[in-house]
Amino acid sequence: MRKMLCLLGVVGVALGFAAPASAKTCELTITGNDQIQYNKSELVVDSDCDEVKLTLEHVGQMSVDQMGHNVVVTETGDYKAVAQDGMQAGKDQEYVPADDDRVIAHTSLIGGGETTSVRFDTSELEAGGDYTFFCSFPGHYGIMNGKLVVE
Ligand code: CU
Numbered sequence: 001m002r003k004m005l006c007l008l009g010v011v012g013v014a015l016g017f018a019a020p021a022s023a024k025t026c027e028l029t030i031t032g033n034d035q036i037q038y039n040k041s042e043l044v045v046d047s048d049c050d051e052v053k054l055t056l057e058h059v060g061q062m063s064v065d066q067m068g069h070n071v072v073v074t075e076t077g078d079y080k081a082v083a084q085d086g087m088q089a090g091k092d093q094e095y096v097p098a099d100d101d102r103v104i105a106h107t108s109l110i111g112g113g114e115t116t117s118v119r120f121d122t123s124e125l126e127a128g129g130d131y132t133f134f135c136s137f138p139g140h141y142g143i144m145n146g147k148l149v150v151e
Pocket of ligand 1: 036070
């Protein structure tokens with residue numbers, strides 16, 4: 001696993017050098033498991049990033065219906081309401097309210113063994129802002145949440 005992450009890092013750096021110097025994409029990675037846990041309680045975005053590529057890896061084995069995970073980013077003041085609205089939105093919407101301005105970014109909902117990523121523009125974020133990331137699968141947000149920090 002460590003080797004694989006290292007390799008991803010090397011590829012990321014190589015792509016970074018190949019891309020135009022004007023746009024900087026910062027890569028963040030987080031995992032979710034079958035115990036309703038992320039491996040991180042904080043994600044840090046450098047304020048000089050133009051874009052974030054956030055990757056979620058489900059390292060468990062349970063199906064998306066039993067133990068689905070995603071990552072949704074909102075302002076901290078919105079997160080519980082968005083989580084509850086996401087539950088109402090249901091499985092077809094992957095538990096994310098549709099066309100909702102409070103949602104800054106979200107990944108797809110995945111099951112064990114799967115990986116997904118989302119790119120979003122950091123113009124959506126303010127340095128020093130108070131952001132929370134969480135899993136909107138029913139019953140998960142109370143445990144699976146953390147702060148997204150821009151510094
Ligand atoms: Cu989850």
